[in-house]
Amino acid sequence: MRKILTALGTTGLMAGLMLGAPAQAQAVEAAAWECPTKSVCFYTGAGGTGQRCAWPGAQNDPDWRSGDLKCSWAGSRPVGSLRVMPNAAGSVSHYPDANYGGGRTCLTSGAAGLQVSFKSMPRVLSHKTSSSGCSV
Secondary structure (H helix, E strand, C coil): CCEEEECCCCCCEEEEEECCCCCECECEECCCCCCCCCEEEEECCHHHCCEEEEEECCCCECCCCCCCCCCCCCCCCCCCEEEECCCCCCEEEEECEHHHECCCEEEECECCEEEEEEEECCCCCEEEEECCCCCC
């Protein structure tokens, strides 16, 4: 079953979403919503807090636990929040299983980016970005 969520406009916080989350080489503790320019960041805590995994630009990752970029907490902790920096991606699809499996959740980013906190989300082990938004 596909779940598609759309967030338009600015990087306003969307709280209470019921769904499912990334890092650069190693997870790091980040200040609230800290994320490198033109990157997609996943956090263990709500409000962009806790450990962060970041992927630069529109980089897809079929398995957060292996490959060039690894997220040390992937598989053992759920994603608490997600930030898409401006000009990083038009949308981000994330999946609970490696190799884009287990169902898709897609979030669309506005021109100013996107910040989302999740009330309850399962693990995320892979993601894809797109410049064209979410498609059914």
